[in-house]
Amino acid sequence: DQQVKQNSPSLSVQEGRISILNCDYTNSMFDYFLWYKKYPAEGPTFLISISSIKDKNEDGRFTVFLNKSAKHLSLHIVPSQPGDSAVYFCAATTDGGATNKLIFGTGTLLAVQP
């Protein structure tokens, strides 16, 4: 029962262009969402999060959009840089972020071509 789904296993983008990573969820109780970035042989690193009371959160080159009615969120990276090449995981949780159990998607491998 995959409650958080990332249907694109991989994505290739040219340097300088926009990268859009997508995530769908099925559990309507999720009310806090996070994106993590992971390089090979390292642990995930927190990137950006969004509460369900918002539909957009921005931090530098990274913007997360949330569409609650569609149970869909996306991460936009612009402009994309070669150093952004990594696996990106979407995660969700309940209780407004106070819970400590994250439900992760399966990840999307982003390759940014120079």
Added chain:
Amino acid sequence: NAGVMQNPRHLVRRRGQEARLRCSPVKGHSHVYWYRQLPEEGLKFMVYLQKENIIDESGMPKERFSAEFPKEGPSILRIQQVVRGDSAAYFCASSPGAVPGGYTFGSGTRLTVV
């Protein structure tokens, strides 16, 4: 400032042996989490501990797996009588409190059961 330290980085065990994975949280962090990543899958929550207490072990297999976070020393994830299906990357994370975005992950222990 050391991050979350996990050791060993790689662990090979024969079927039936015991595996002990260690996690030293960020200094000052009193919350520890263990996640497992099976091949081609996302990270799956296993257990959440505070010093000397298991808070949520809903993701732990019912048999052979145990975790502790003693008053002194690292957190230990113990797998008894390992089987090939236990082969995975095991990640530990820590936080100063109940803030998912405040997780700091370690680099993981890759367990291979032969």
